[in-house]
Amino acid sequence: MRILSTALTILLTTALAACTAQPGFDKQLGHEIDEGGYGSVTRNNTAIMSGEINATQQLNVRFRAEVPSTVTFSFNSAQLTPEARQVLARQADWIRQFPELRFSVYGHTDLVGSNSYNQTLGKRRAQAVVAFFASQGISTHRLEALVSYGKTRPVVATQGPEEANRRTVTEVAGFHKRQSAPLNGKYAEVIFREYVESATRPIPEPTRVRTELNPGG
Numbered sequence: 001m002r003i004l005s006t007a008l009t010i011l012l013t014t015a016l017a018a019c020t021a022q023p024g025f026d027k028q029l030g031h032e033i034d035e036g037g038y039g040s041v042t043r044n045n046t047a048i049m050s051g052e053i054n055a056t057q058q059l060n061v062r063f064r065a066e067v068p069s070t071v072t073f074s075f076n077s078a079q080l081t082p083e084a085r086q087v088l089a090r091q092a093d094w095i096r097q098f099p100e101l102r103f104s105v106y107g108h109t110d111l112v113g114s115n116s117y118n119q120t121l122g123k124r125r126a127q128a129v130v131a132f133f134a135s136q137g138i139s140t141h142r143l144e145a146l147v148s149y150g151k152t153r154p155v156v157a158t159q160g161p162e163e164a165n166r167r168t169v170t171e172v173a174g175f176h177k178r179q180s181a182p183l184n185g186k187y188a189e190v191i192f193r194e195y196v197e198s199a200t201r202p203i204p205e206p207t208r209v210r211t212e213l214n215p216g217g
Contacts, residue, residue: 055175056172056173056174056175059098059101059172060171060172063094063170063171063172066094067087067090067091067093067094068087068090068091069091069169069170069171070087070167070168070169070170071083071084071087071088071129071167071168072084072163072164072166072167073125073163073166073167073168074163074166075110075112075161075163075166076113076121078121078124078125078127078128079128080128080129080132085132088129088132088133089136091133091170092132092133092136092138095133095138095142096136096137096138099142099176100175100176101142101172101173101174101175101176102142102143102144102172102173102174102175102176103133103142103143103144103170103171103172103173104143104144104146104170104171104173105126105129105130105143105144105145105146105168105169105170105171106122106126106146106148106149106168106169106171107121107122107123107124107125107126107127107145107146107148107149107168108122108125108148108149108153108154108165108166108167108168108169109121109122109125109148109165109166110154110158110160110161110162110163110165110166111154111158111159111160111162111165112159112160112161118148119148120148121148122148122149123145123148125148125166125167125168126145126146126148126168127145128168129145129168129170130143130144130145141176142176144173155167
């Protein structure tokens with residue numbers, strides 16, 4: 001009996017250790033948005049539903065934290081580079097998780113060239129990104145290639161060519177088909193769906209311990 005009791009103790013201890021080792025096992029759902037103390041996520045969600053905090057701003061914080069929001073372009077080009085496609089594929093994966101949301105893509109250029117030319121070039125870059133998202137199965141009704149900022153918002157203040165300025169930025173624009181109610185329940189849908197998904201996370205198999213009563217007999 002003592003051997004059997006010891007074996008059961010080892011089995012339960014190993015299983016408990018495996019569970020607590022899971023990433024995020026001891027964190028609140030939604031901790032990615034607010035890394036404050038325990039309970040801050042609930043307060044944050046309550047403030048969003050009441051209109052005290054803007055839900056779109058909070059979702060943008062999460063989007064930028066989980067995927068790169070910017071891709072860059074070659075000089076005088078609206079063609080997506082292989083590196084840009086890799087980043088946009090990650091953005092598309094994130095966008096697909098949230099069918100409730102709409103997204104805007106803003107186009108930018110460096111300071112070389114006229115205002116009118118760069119305005120058009122920035123718009124073409126934004127349209128190229130939207131077209132890529134559409135090729136990934138995302139509805140264009142949820143996407144908007146906004147009139148570009150052209151060269152009016154450089155990241156690096158230089159008159160010469162600068163890759164960091166030749167970019168598009170993807171942002172959460174709001175909720176799809178939003179009505180007049182404060183959030184129309186959309187933010188609650190996002191939180192509830194993630195809550196259900198977190199509850200179905202697979203639990204690792206416990207480690208089995210085999211004990212022989214008469215080893216070598």
